[in-house]
Amino acid sequence: xxxxxxxxxxxxxxxxxxxxxxxxxxxxLFSQEFATDELGVGHNMVSAxxxxxxxxxxxxxxxxxxxxxxxxxxxxTSLAYLIMQHDPYFEDEGTLWVLHYExxxxxxxxxxxYWFYNRFGARHFTQDLFLAxxxxxxxxxxxxxxxxxxxxxxxxxxxxxxxxxxERSSRTSPEDNLDCPLSVLGLLEILPLTKSYHAVTPPPExxxxxxxxxxxxxxxxxxxxxxxxxxxREALYEEGSPGRIFQLDPELLYSYLGKxxxxxxLVDFSRTAGLDLVMLKVGKPDLILSQYYERxxxxx
Numbered sequence: 303x304x305x306x307x308x309x310x311x312x313x314x315x316x317x318x319x320x321x322x323x324x325x326x327x328x329x330x331l332f333s334q335e336f337a338t339d340e341l342g343v344g345h346n347m348v349s350a351x352x353x354x355x356x357x358x359x360x361x362x363x364x365x366x367x368x369x370x371x372x373x374x375x376x377x378x379t380s381l382a383y384l385i386m387q388h389d390p391y392f393e394d395e396g397t398l399w400v401l402h403y404e405x406x407x408x409x410x411x412x413x414x415x416y417w418f419y420n421r422f423g424a425r426h427f428t429q430d431l432f433l434a435x436x437x438x439x440x441x442x443x444x445x446x447x448x449x450x451x452x453x454x455x456x457x458x459x460x461x462x463x464x465x466x467x468x469e470r471s472s473r474t475s476p477e478d479n480l481d482c483p484l485s486v487l488g489l490l491e492i493l494p495l496t497k498s499y500h501a502v503t504p505p506p507e508x509x510x511x512x513x514x515x516x517x518x519x520x521x522x523x524x525x526x527x528x529x530x531x532x533x534x535r536e537a538l539y540e541e542g543s544p545g546r547i548f549q550l551d552p553e554l555l556y557s558y559l560g561k562x563x564x565x566x567x568l569v570d571f572s573r574t575a576g577l578d579l580v581m582l583k584v585g586k587p588d589l590i591l592s593q594y595y596e597r598x599x600x601x602x
Contacts, residue, residue: 303413303443306452307357311350312462312482318360318401319392321351325361325376333373352376357412359404360385380588388595392483396594399513399548402484407524407542414456415463420541425501425549432457432499461499464490489549503549511561512594515568517544518580519587530585534559534578 320341324331331337332352338345355361360382364375378386381404389397405412406419417439424431433453440448463482488508491500518532521542538545538555545555559580563571568590570581584590 303409303440303448304411305413305448306455306459307353307411308455308459309346309350309353310455310459311347312459313354313358313484314480315483317351317354318358319386319390321355322360322378322382322386325355326378329375329377330373332376353411357405357408357415358401359408360401381591384588384591384595388592394595395486395508396510396513396598398484398487399509400516400591402487402489403513403517403520403547405484406547407520414453414460418460419547419549426498427501428496428498429457461490461492465492465499501549503551503554506554506557509548510594510598511558511566512568512590512598514544514548514550514555514558515562515566515584516587516590516594517542517547518569519582519584519590522582522585523587530582532580532582534580537580 324337324340328334328340331340332348334340337348341348341351343351352361355376356363359379361376362379364377365372381400385392385397385400388394392398406415409416414436417436418432421439422432422435424435433450436453436457437448437450440453463484464487466481466485488502488504491502493500518537521527521537521540521544522530522532524542525540534555537543537559538550538552540546544550544558545552550558559569559571562569568583570583572579572581
């Protein structure tokens with residue numbers, strides 16, 4: 303479990319690309335004193351970029367030695383190679399949906415994001431309700447005591463990750479004004495009159511069926527399931543499911559599965575004998591994401 307690893311900075315436009323290009327040039331970049339000059343950001347932002355690269359599963363860290371001292375080596379994951387091949391500027395919304403999925407299922411590094419999408423369940427909430435339930439979750443896990451301030455930082459950062467800014471101060475620097483790229487997914491809205499927040503189900507035109515298929519297969523991989531059969535209720539409610547991570551209602555998920563069966567031929571969706579069963583025909587999420595980029599997104 304990790305909280306507030308982001309140094310209070312949400313993902314900014316261009317950060318993930320900048321970080322990936324940096325570690326491709328020098329895998330030890332984030333252990334170097336000149337990283338601030340190389341990336342063109344302050345020290346705390348350097349730490350934030352390193353964190354987000356790992357939290358979104360774009361980079362993997364290993365311990366090593368560089369110039370006679372212990373250092374952290376960061377390397378691209380297979381997901382990073384795939385994205386940089388097809389969408390190197392992170393312009394396609396499909397890329398953002400995938401990054402959201404990886405972030406929201408990363409219990410180790412993005413614990414609050416994981417808890418919010420897989421455990422919390424409330425679609426309308428206030429900051430106090432959010433933090434009370436999050437503190438209860440931390441206590442139930444039997445982990446070391448987490449500072450309430452760290453949990454508050456996670457709350458503010460999660461909101462800034464998914465909700466668009468309502469207003470911007472002219473006294474704020476341009477970089478601080480930037481919304482997180484994931485805010486375009488429209489998964490969270492701020493309700494200023496009630497000082498509350500609402501989790502939003504995305505309209506079908508914003509989420510392609512192939513990305514739902516990606517989530518289904520990743521769910522199987524992350525849970526280390528040895529079979530390809532998934533019950534409909536698992537695809538809707540289980541941790542790591544598209545229903546949970548993409549905030550889908552039953553009717554919308556039924557629609558997606560029908561399209562994946564009839565149009566994409568990636569699943570068999572059985573609705574007989576009162577048992578709604580999904581049979582996956584593809585076992586590797588990278589294959590589905592490659593298909594998405596080749597057929598749907600603009601290949602760069």
